[in-house]
Amino acid sequence: MLSSAAVAGILLAPTAAFAATHGSGASGRAHPMNGGHSQHAGNGQAGTDPDTTVTFAVTSGELTISAPTAANLGSGAPGTNLTGNIGTVSVNDQRALLSAAWTVTASSSDFITGTGLPAQTIPAGDVNYDPGFITKTGNVTVTGDDITLSSSSQPVVVASSGVGDNSASWNPALTVSIPNAAVFGTYTATLAHSIS
Numbered sequence: 168m169l170s171s172a173a174v175a176g177i178l179l180a181p182t183a184a185f186a187a188t189h190g191s192g193a194s195g196r197a198h199p200m201n202g203g204h205s206q207h208a209g210n211g212q213a214g215t216d217p218d219t220t221v222t223f224a225v226t227s228g229e230l231t232i233s234a235p236t237a238a239n240l241g242s243g244a245p246g247t248n249l250t251g252n253i254g255t256v257s258v259n260d261q262r263a264l265l266s267a268a269w270t271v272t273a274s275s276s277d278f279i280t281g282t283g284l285p286a287q288t289i290p291a292g293d294v295n296y297d298p299g300f301i302t303k304t305g306n307v308t309v310t311g312d313d314i315t316l317s318s319s320s321q322p323v324v325v326a327s328s329g330v331g332d333n334s335a336s337w338n339p340a341l342t343v344s345i346p347n348a349a350v351f352g353t354y355t356a357t358l359a360h361s362i363s
Contacts (some may be wrong), residue, residue, distance in 0.1 A: 228261025305333025
């Protein structure tokens with residue numbers, strides 16, 4: 168027969184084992200740190216990213232035209248056609264416009280020799296102006312018009328649908344229908360170009 172002390176020891180052994188395994192009281196309990204989750208220090212939000220406004224200016228220039236100061240078409244006999252080029256006419260549009268357009272016109276005085284008597288005059292209407300091939304730069308449409316010269320300005324080269332700076336150049340040909348009654352001499356006229 169087991170003694171009462173021995174029986175008590177048997178009954179106490181599991182209780183002691185449990186206490187050894189899990190601890191007892193405040194010092195024996197496991198405490199999850201902050202509910203099992205770590206905390207980040209601080210509560211602040213990120214600052215606003217800075218914006219910089221940057222500006223610059225695109226400059227605007229002028230619309231200009233240039234043409235030769237003198238031209239010699241050569242020589243021809245009465246009753247024939249004389250054709251010659253006068254040299255390069257150039258337009259430079261530096262206005263930097265959203266909608267760029269311009270028109271070049273031409274006019275001419277009569278061609279005279281000597282003192283300009285009727286027999287010494289070849290009317291401007293006997294002369295044809297042909298701009299010929301036109302070289303252009305920039306975003307623009309350029310067209311040429313073949314005209315019979317007169318004292319009144321007429322369009323010879325027209326630019327349209329342009330954007331920004333552009334330019335154009337051509338070497339117009341003049342064809343003179345020399346009258347049968349033309350007299351000997353060097354004939355001179357003033358050919359004027361203008362732009363708008």
